[in-house]
Amino acid sequence: MTATAVRVLQQLRRDPRTLALLLLVPPLLITLFRYLFDAQPQVFDRVGGPMVGIFPFTTMFIVTSIAMLRERTTGTLERLMTLPITKLDLLLGYGIAFAAMAALQASITSAVALGLLGLDVKGPVWVVVVLAVLNAVLGMAIGLFTSAFARTEFQAVQFVPAVVFPQILLCGLIVPREHMLTVLRWISAVLPLTWAYDGLAHAVAGGNGGRVVRDACIVIAVTMLALALGATTLRRRTG
């Protein structure tokens, strides 16, 4: 699996534009957010911290969907399936590579947010970064699974508004969950990003470590489930 992780990172390195987008867009967006709410600094303090951990979910979802779709459509996946590599090796290889990217992305974003923009985070920053990495792996796992339902890159990109946007709207970032209509609150309860956000919000607020751990466990469990479902879409034999 380290062979696959190295290969995926090499591919990213060969694509400096994607790399720049991955690492620079989140700090730019968070800067934008900071000045958008210049008159209401309390909004930035509430939302800025969790955003650091939610960017990796979105970006890794997109990157993985497209990367896995390419594996499927260019025939490299078919070649891999004839080679001595297990599905788990392949999935973990992707997971390790994207987790490393997420750690880098979250570190840069939080450095900008805390150091330059004066974001007020009460809890330890490393917890935010760890949660960001977990969210990245979650995004990767869901992206991997959904990529099985796309035949083209056009379709794969459309899964962002379909799969990611509703989760961002409902996770509590924009409207706190206790202010939502009951039905929407129920829906938000089964969406993994809700728990990812909840953990981040508590980590940023610096209280209730148990709640953060519980939320992290939910994120890990959903990741495992998505990876298991994703593994079933990687078939050695196809029609």
Place this chain on the structure above:
Amino acid sequence: MLQATAKITDAFLDHAAYLGGMPAVVVEDLRVVRGGNVVLTGLSFAVGSGSVTGLLGPSGSGKSTLMRALVGVQIVAGGRVEVLGLPAGAAALRRRVAYTTQAPSVYGDLTLRENLRYFARLLGRGRDGVERAIAMVGLDGLGDRQVRTFSGGQLSRASLASAVLGEPELLVLDEPTVGLDPVLRRDLWATFRDLASAGITLLVSSHVMDEADRCDRLLLLREGHLLADETPGSLRARTRCDRLDDAFLALVEAA
């Protein structure tokens, strides 16, 4: 039914004896159905070790499907496919059988060397194997170039390099010479010949009949049926045609 199968098996053992040694591939009554259409209609044949077998037929005749069945990535509806004495797709075969798909299945954004090192690591091979594979397909000096900048011919040779890397016993190559200029095609067939004399069994598909003459044995496939399973010489003699193209036509018309 059992008796019939036993008869077929006996026939194969004779065939194997004729080929000199254990066959690398034995296929019995292979049937493949894709999307409700019967793609392969009960094929039976054997491929001898250390030979170059050409799988020829028009596009859509089932060549790729047959190759996919041999490497164990095709869902089959029935029949038996045995490769190097094991059922096709067995985990133990993943080091012994190599396969290139029709589209060059390499990572375009990596250099040739990065591609080969990745596949080599999966196969548990070292770096010298990578350099040998590059030399074998004649891509010396291009190791550090990104594969997506390659021409079509270079791409299919890059794909071939990834296949020969693990020193497989059976090489299954789906249309490796498509779109290549005649000089490159000749060189590639010379490479196949070298590999076969080193004891490797090759099954090479093509839809160009003039490549048939370079094979020890031919399998002619049309609409999922085997029209011929013989040497180019015996095909000529049987159809009384000098050109293999005409021989193919004669078989189609007779069928």
